[in-house]
Amino acid sequence: AQSVAQPEDQVNVAEGNPLTVKCTYSVSGNPYLFWYVQYPNRGLQFLLKYITGDNLVKGSYGFEAEFNKSQTSFHLKKPSALVSDSALYFCAVRDMTTDSWGKLQFGSGTQVVVTP
Amino acid sequence: SQTIHQWPATLVQPVGSPLSLECTVEGTSNPNLYWYRQAAGRGLQLLFYSVGIGQISSEVPQNLSASRPQDRQFILSSKKLLLSDSGFYLCAWSPRGRENIQYFGAGTRLSVL
Numbered sequence: 001a002q003s004v005a006q007p008e009d010q011v012n013v014a015e016g017n018p019l020t021v022k023c024t025y026s027v028s029g030n031p032y033l034f035w036y037v038q039y040p041n042r043g044l045q046f047l048l049k050y051i052t053g054d055n056l057v058k059g060s061y062g063f064e065a066e067f068n069k070s071q072t073s074f075h076l077k078k079p080s081a082l083v084s085d086s087a088l089y090f091c092a093v094r095d096m097t098t099d100s101w102g103k104l105q106f107g108s109g110t111q112v113v114v115t116p
Numbered sequence: 117s118q119t120i121h122q123w124p125a126t127l128v129q130p131v132g133s134p135l136s137l138e139c140t141v142e143g144t145s146n147p148n149l150y151w152y153r154q155a156a157g158r159g160l161q162l163l164f165y166s167v168g169i170g171q172i173s174s175e176v177p178q179n180l181s182a183s184r185p186q187d188r189q190f191i192l193s194s195k196k197l198l199l200s201d202s203g204f205y206l207c208a209w210s211p212r213g214r215e216n217i218q219y220f221g222a223g224t225r226l227s228v229l
Contacts, residue, residue, distance in 0.1 A: 043220030044220040103165060104218060
């Protein structure tokens with residue numbers, strides 16, 4: 001079965017500092033990995049995905065993620081965090097079973113707090 | 117462009133009352149549709165998904181049901197709400213055939229009192 005783990009409930013960072021949100025995955029076969037962001041009382045917004053190709057994936061709002069097959073990780077990164085990046089971040093992996101119809105397995109979420 | 121609408125945004129219902137949450141998608145056809153529940157502002161639980169009209173798959177046995185009466189309409193229902201049904205309900209859709217990215221509605225905050 002496919003799964004992802006987000007080991008940190010919360011990440012605190014000062015504005016202007018680099019931001020990293022960790023995600024590790026467990027899949028059979030090649031993973032389809034995603035990052036989503038959720039602002040308070042809102043739905044999830046897609047940030048980026050890794051399907052194949054370059055290990056460094058660039059996404060929305062200046063975010064990028066690095067796929068590391070040997071460490072089974074897909075960490076989300078931003079070189080310089082903004083206060084407006086404060087939100088709940090979810091890592092997800094696509095369920096690749098034949099009848100899954102594109103279902104995603106979400107991690108438990110990491111709350112990012114960026115202080116001025 | 118495609119848009120997803122979900123309503124109402126907030127709902128307060130007494131225990132034992134019925135529930136109907138609606139989700140519609142515009143600008144696409146034959147989407148896959150999903151209902152999620154998010155409890156305590158954290159983890160997402162997939163409740164139902166649908167790959168076509170009248171085709172509903174349930175992920176978790178519970179007090180809720182879903183229906184898809186039209187191609188781009190997905191409804192979440194309950195005959196009698198429980199306290200434990202409180203939460204944030206999210207509808208999502210993904211394109212057919214490229215089921216990689218799910219796009220979410222703004223959500224419904226349900227409080228059962």
